[in-house]
Amino acid sequence: MSASDVVSQVPQQLFIAGSWRDATGGGTFGVEDPATGDEIARVADATVEDGAAALDAAVAAQKEWAATPPRDRGEILRRAFEAVTSRTDELAAIMTLEMGKPLKESKAEIAYGAEFLRWFSEEAVRIAGRYSVAPNGATRLLTLKQPVGPVLAITPWNFPLAMGTRKIAPAIAAGCTMVVKPAGLTPLTMLWLAQVLQEAGLPDGVLNVVTTKSTGKVMGPLIADPRLRKLTFTGSTEVGRSLVEQSAQGLLRVSMELGGNAPFLVFDDADVDAAVDGAMLAKMRNIGEACTAANRFIVHESVAEEFSRKLAERMQALTSGPGLDDGVDVGPLVEKAQRDKVAELVDDAVAKGATVLCGAEVPEGPGWFYPPTVLTDVPDDAQVRTEEIFGPVAPIFTFREEAEGIAMANDTEYGLVAYAFTRDHARVVRVYEGLETGMVGINQGIVSNPAAPFGGVKASGFGREGGTEGIEEYLETKYVGLAI
Template sequence: MILSNNTLLLTNGWINGAEIASDANFEVVNPATRKVVANVSDLTGADVASAISAADVAFQEWKTVPSQERAASVNQWASLIEDNAADLGSIVCRENGKPIGEATGEILQCAALLRWYAQEALRLHGSTLPVHDNQQRNMTIKQPIGVVACITPWNFPAAAVIVKAGAAIAAGCTTIIKPSDETPLIALAFARLSAEAGIPKGVFNVIPCKDPREVGDALCQSSRVRMLSFTGSTAVGKQLYTACGNTMKRIALELGGNAPFVVFADADLEKAVAAAVGARFYNSGQICVGANRFFIHKDIYAEFAERLTERVSRLKVGNGEDADTTTGPMINSAAITRLRQLVSDAVSRGAEILVGGAQTGGDSLLFPPTVLANMTPQMDASKTEIFGPVACLYDFETETEALELANDTNAGLSAYVFTGDLARLLRFSEGLEAGVVGANSANIFSNDLPFGGSKESGLGKEHGINCLEEFVETKSICIGL
């Protein structure tokens, strides 16, 4: 991989401000070309112990640094990310496969998030409470929780690191990052830049590894790790939730979704179709808030299906490094196999393929954007997070029916509704069992907007004006006079 700043391509772990090599390595492969991008050190539980010690020692100093100084370091980190956005975007594009425009956009969003966290660090304060006893005064203060373990996914390998570690560091915590083995390179590049930004050694540590179990167990079992933040599947999230119980860690979980996308007959159809393309096919559909189930009122079902199919047919599948690519590859062959099985099951039960539906051929990880009509709730694709470029269309007749169908899932991360009736828009949004609702919009991400799921889609919130609250303890101080 050729970069303008070759120091950003780290292939060793990062502990206490230095690279840590290993006798064993694992390959990072470009999903678009199936070629090896890098061989990365495969760290172990012993390395986790070193990282925990480094983070614990660093925390004793970092927690005392005034918020203005922490904010300045985080802002400098953001500036360095912006300065190196082209190289960092190239790293994400090659290890993840997503289109270069999306990859670079993700990097710039990371810088914006860091600036947001730096601002909020200045506003992280306690309170003095009304007097209830003339002989006593009461107050609260906010203190960083300690060492935070961050386990991050491959689908947004840059943003997930910054959402967790950036907020934790701004709040005064120290961090240990366990990135996905599919996409460890961007986390390591961020480590290099954090050091250049003046963030002290031990505050940001990265543990790349092929088998997550040993590293994950070590993080969960250590009493010196006071919090774990995880983004990934619901199944793994439940395992981590249980594993953290023995040490009573605080835990933040952003887990899987099965988002409904409901379109009523009075909706602006063109707006709804445009939003549907973004909500389903962005990042090749490999996104937790992706619209899985499209519930379309029967009176507009045929027209919606026709318009959506026409738009989807114009999407360009290919290598993310090509400027005209809109839909990159799936992350690995298991993802391709799963998509083929979901489509095959739906077709065998009566679904109709309107566009796409078949892998491009050979051992390629490219899967064409697909629209399936005549779907039913009994099909496998209705019950699971698809995580790929497949849109499933269902029809409905009444508002009550639509709400029941939309909420018929254990997931509750995101949901979407489109209607021209303001009263219905508010009523339906309030009735949807999801942590984030797009109401006549698919644009549900903003730095100032809390993000997180309900039901089995997670615990806690990221972003928003309270973004640092997950990483601090509120201490009550009662002063006798």
């Protein structure tokens, strides 16, 4: 199937109040295939007026949607889950074209992202309150959960389905309406999902999707609008800080899933082969373009040579190419600026003394490719120690003592996720208690799970998505004192 055939299945207008419409003034912007640099679609470029119309629609639908029976809300999510999973091949091709990841990576994201629809379809009917007797016996204390109200969700480009369903599904389950602004680099997946949810029976105005290249200009008035009650964002810490500042005026409920600098600890007693398997998952999932990607490999000096050699062998054996091609393990990075940033970080480390075990050379030809790269002898002043790489690069540092390794892992402003490999059960407890992160993977390279709370601490943000905690972000607690 050609790129034009794939893209023709996706609406390319704004989705507001249940209708597909052009942007005011008819403006559009291009979406490119990062494997070639070619434009594959043009989607509506929303104006301030379009953003206001989307919020108007969400506000108008809020009261009726909040009163919709939880079972009905859950059934819509369940139908959407079934539709997404049954159309995996279709969506995978769309996602690969606009984001670059290989088809098998796109299919893995679809399986993960769809699970949020199923998980929260089940959580919708489990929203509960509490009843108790006041200590003096004269009053009954009741608490109930009610939807926060209209939500603005701003999603990133790297997981265009899962980062959407992780916000949309709990909002729907809780009874909140929403405006979603997907990333300009990968808007097609979200537009496709909106169509699926509409077909699943989601009422008009509950979900509104606004695509725009002028995010600040169009979203700013929505954040300042007193009718908006929650802001949820996944993206960089820099942008997150700005959004939190903007949200303060309206005292919005805010959840932020921001940057990461994930440490990957390998202790001297670790199963090195298992650690390399975990490293490949933690580093190369989504071509390394993930906030959960292992960013710093902190390896005990006694196993560092073996680990580095085996990791380099595995990385070098990966096949790069356009994501739609058969047998491809590593697709292009999402855009030239991202590829240039990764190359700059590697060049900086090498210039300061790092040793290249594999990769580190930008290939010729079309597309924004960068080879899987392993660096050893990385100096402490290299930028890759402190900056999020967001690419297929594994810098390796060494340590001697357990406390030193944990301290190195915590030596960052970020605190999203950490990984650790050890066979010492007592050490496992010391490590996961000592790491300053919101999530920890022990002897595994993937922690993301719709049934678990996803989120970080420090500059990695606040709030949780997924698990039983995820729906709480979209609910307010009301207390009733009942005299008897």
